Amino acid sequence: MNRAFAIEVHGLNKSFDGKPAVRDVSIAVESGTICGFLGPNGSGKTTTIRMLCGLVTPDSGHGTCLGYDIQRESDQIKRRVGYMTQAFGLYTDLSIRQNLDFVARLYQVRRRDEVVDRVLERLGLAGRQHQLAGSLSGGWKQRLALAACLLPEPNLLLLDEPTAGVDPKARREFWDQIHLLAAEGLTVLVSTHYMDEAERCHSIAYIAYGRLLARGDADAIIRASDLATWHVVATHPTRLALELEARSGVDMAVAFGNTLHVSGRDPARLEAAIAPYRDDPSLAWTAATPGLEDAFIALMDGVPDSRR
Amino acid sequence: MNFGGPFFRFWAVLRKEFIQMRRDRLTFAMMIGVPILQLVIFGYAINANPKTLPTAVVAGESTTFTRTILAAMENTGYFDITGAVSAAEADAMVARGDVLFVVTIPTGFSRQLLRGERPLLLVEADATDPAATSNALSALNLVVQTALARDLSGPLANLNAGPPPFELRIHRRYNEEGITQYNIVPGLIGVVLTMTMVIMTSLAMTRERERGTMENLLAMPVRPSEVMFGKIIPYVFVGYVQVLIIILIARYLFAVPMIGSLWLLSGVLVVFIAANLAMGFTFSTVAENQLQAIQMSIFFFLPSILLSGFMFPFRGMPQWAQWIGEVLPLTHFLRIVRGIMLKGNEARDIWPEVWPLLAFLVVVMSVAMLRYRRTLD
Numbered sequence: 190m191n192r193a194f195a196i197e198v199h200g201l202n203k204s205f206d207g208k209p210a211v212r213d214v215s216i217a218v219e220s221g222t223i224c225g226f227l228g229p230n231g232s233g234k235t236t237t238i239r240m241l242c243g244l245v246t247p248d249s250g251h252g253t254c255l256g257y258d259i260q261r262e263s264d265q266i267k268r269r270v271g272y273m274t275q276a277f278g279l280y281t282d283l284s285i286r287q288n289l290d291f292v293a294r295l296y297q298v299r300r301r302d303e304v305v306d307r308v309l310e311r312l313g314l315a316g317r318q319h320q321l322a323g324s325l326s327g328g329w330k331q332r333l334a335l336a337a338c339l340l341p342e343p344n345l346l347l348l349d350e351p352t353a354g355v356d357p358k359a360r361r362e363f364w365d366q367i368h369l370l371a372a373e374g375l376t377v378l379v380s381t382h383y384m385d386e387a388e389r390c391h392s393i394a395y396i397a398y399g400r401l402l403a404r405g406d407a408d409a410i411i412r413a414s415d416l417a418t419w420h421v422v423a424t425h426p427t428r429l430a431l432e433l434e435a436r437s438g439v440d441m442a443v444a445f446g447n448t449l450h451v452s453g454r455d456p457a458r459l460e461a462a463i464a465p466y467r468d469d470p471s472l473a474w475t476a477a478t479p480g481l482e483d484a485f486i487a488l489m490d491g492v493p494d495s496r497r
Numbered sequence: 498m499n500f501g502g503p504f505f506r507f508w509a510v511l512r513k514e515f516i517q518m519r520r521d522r523l524t525f526a527m528m529i530g531v532p533i534l535q536l537v538i539f540g541y542a543i544n545a546n547p548k549t550l551p552t553a554v555v556a557g558e559s560t561t562f563t564r565t566i567l568a569a570m571e572n573t574g575y576f577d578i579t580g581a582v583s584a585a586e587a588d589a590m591v592a593r594g595d596v597l598f599v600v601t602i603p604t605g606f607s608r609q610l611l612r613g614e615r616p617l618l619l620v621e622a623d624a625t626d627p628a629a630t631s632n633a634l635s636a637l638n639l640v641v642q643t644a645l646a647r648d649l650s651g652p653l654a655n656l657n658a659g660p661p662p663f664e665l666r667i668h669r670r671y672n673e674e675g676i677t678q679y680n681i682v683p684g685l686i687g688v689v690l691t692m693t694m695v696i697m698t699s700l701a702m703t704r705e706r707e708r709g710t711m712e713n714l715l716a717m718p719v720r721p722s723e724v725m726f727g728k729i730i731p732y733v734f735v736g737y738v739q740v741l742i743i744i745l746i747a748r749y750l751f752a753v754p755m756i757g758s759l760w761l762l763s764g765v766l767v768v769f770i771a772a773n774l775a776m777g778f779t780f781s782t783v784a785e786n787q788l789q790a791i792q793m794s795i796f797f798f799l800p801s802i803l804l805s806g807f808m809f810p811f812r813g814m815p816q817w818a819q820w821i822g823e824v825l826p827l828t829h830f831l832r833i834v835r836g837i838m839l840k841g842n843e844a845r846d847i848w849p850e851v852w853p854l855l856a857f858l859v860v861v862m863s864v865a866m867l868r869y870r871r872t873l874d
């Protein structure tokens with residue numbers, strides 16, 4: 190057992206009805222860090238997370254979660270992992286407190302009432318504890334779900350798109366909470382589609398079409414994408430984007446307001462492609478570093494979706 | 498303006514419904530299966546005029562006359578005479594429901610007959626289900642009139658001239674007045690429990706799955722058996738409340754007797770309720786959604802109500818239907834509840850019906866445990 194890694198899995202594969210959902214995925218997450226798990230819809234994030242906590246049996250591959258074998262010791266893993274499902278998974282016809290009490294009983298939490306009180310307090314749910322879970326808005330539901338994960342005092346949190354459909358302020362608070370938890374020693378694997386959230390992670394794993402395409406911190410991912418980027422301010426950015434994308438050497442041109450982010454994998458060919466436009470006085474060009482999102486899109490374009 | 502608008506929109510909805518109907522294969526199969534099931538049961542299995550009913554004979558003597566009478570009874574087609582037994586044995590056989598009739602031929606029957614004293618032939622019928630025995634009892638009158646016509650010829654012809662040579666006394670046991678409610682109301686306990694208990698638990702797991710709470714439940718350290726018992730036992734209490742209500746109504750509205758022990762009935766009820774709950778739980782591990790779960794429950798309920806002897810006499814059904822009936826918990830429970838309430842059955846009388854319930858319970862629970870998946874793949 191390697192104490193430094195809370196999650197360490199190698200070559201996980203899973204197919205559903207002959208269609209591969211996860212292919213050869215290896216992930217290692219250091220204890221006490223936050224790992225962002227990114228990838229387009231249907232890329233296999235949920236399936237991977239389920240394999241980590243024993244809800245889905247991998248076709249092949251092996252590894253450990255908190256030192257326990259993911260195939261043979263899933264009971265041990267379940268006891269020590271807080272898994273927050275993608276869809277709200279608690280009972281809408283129970284109150285917040287009743288839900289937490291139920292979870293605490295299943296985990297045989299000692300001094301249950303105290304622990305529930307503490308978690309309610311920690312997540313600011315105490316004032317609403319008698320409200321039915323079904324009547325909560327997205328942000329509050331997500332807090333309740335996190336509260337339920339924290340009850341058994343897990344060593345590892347697996348959060349599957351916890352902030353989908355949650356407003357920015359609630360998202361911010363949620364992430365503050367996650368950082369606090371990591372500082373206390375918890376390891377967190379969190380899947381998300383938000384770039385600002387990805388940037389708050391210690392490391393990132395990027396998966397597309399079931400394959401792990403990049404691993405590392407944000408800079409490493411950007412480096413791995415091998416992308417050169419220019420920003421250009423234009424009066425008609427959309428029209429310009431279409432023109433530029435048609436040129437070879439430009440892999441993508443995306444408008445952010447009046448600014449266009451133009452990127453290509455080969456810096457020289459990119460420069461050649463934009464050369465005719467550099468002299469246009471109505472356009473203001475600046476060389477830029479590519480963003481995480483640019484890197485992801487470039488990575489994704491690089492792999493053919495062999496499932497189609 | 499747009500004249501075809503309503504039609505096209507209606508058409509869009511109709512098409513969508515057909516597409517969805519085709520997706521849910523099981524629902525579709527049920528819609529085809531239920532009428533077929535009903536046709537087969539009503540067409541082949543049900544017979545409101547049951548024949549060859551098991552009959553015991555307590556023979557005080559065996560002479561040409563008595564043999565002729567018994568042969569005449571068998572010739573009606575209604576009686577299937579199993580052999581001669583002692584009076585005590587015959588009593589036990591009726592109590593257990595092994596036979597529906599006991600024919601008692603008193604000693605000296607033939608001598609009295611010859612003297613023209615019109616001896617008594619006693620036929621006791623298990624009248625808990627009046628419908629099962631009434632036709633057979635009517636047929637007996639003809640036996641009395643004609644059975645001995647050939648034997649009483651020549652010098653004995655004068656015995657044939659007047660009133661029938663012997664007297665028939667019919668004794669309807671357990672339900673002297675042939676009140677149908679005595680049979681139906683206790684049976685309803687079983688029917689109501691079968692319907693509600695199976696449906697309730699059949700929704701147990703499908704509801705978790707449909708509401709999206711299943712994954713969370715699986716991710717927590719709880720064992721299948723813990724989930725099953727936790728979900729089944731609350732309904733045992735619901736079942737008892739239902740039974741209490743029916744028994745009170747049976748007693749005070751329909752004056753149905755409660756001859757046996759209420760405690761014995763309560764004890765057996767646990768087994769019967771559990772058997773139905775386990776059945777429902779098994780359905781819920783198989784069904785993909787709540788609609789399917791309810792359809793499976795109906796598919797179980799239909800044969801239960803039709804082949805158990807609740808609606809139609811059990812003995813009237815062909816052998817294959819009786820075999821199906823013997824598998825169903827309701828069949829055995831009906832015999833138990835009627836036995837206890839109307840006949841005053843005791844534990845040893847009903848044991849032959851209790852162990853099939855226990856066997857059913859064990860098998861169905863094992864299936865449920867095998868079917869309960871702890872993963873999502």
Ligand SMILES: Nc1ncnc2c1ncn2[C@@H]1O[C@H](COP(=O)(O)OP(=O)(O)O)[C@@H](O)[C@H]1O
Binds near residue numbers: 210230232
């Ligand atoms: N239980 C399942 N049965 C069949 N296919 C599944 C199942 N779970 C996931 N899939 C398929 O596997 C692929 C990956 O899905 P998922 O892991 O949910 O992706 P993500 O969470 O990244 O959106 C998808 O194509 C999805 O349809």
Ligand SMILES: [Mg+2]
Binds near residue numbers: 231234235236275349
């Ligand atoms: Mg997902």
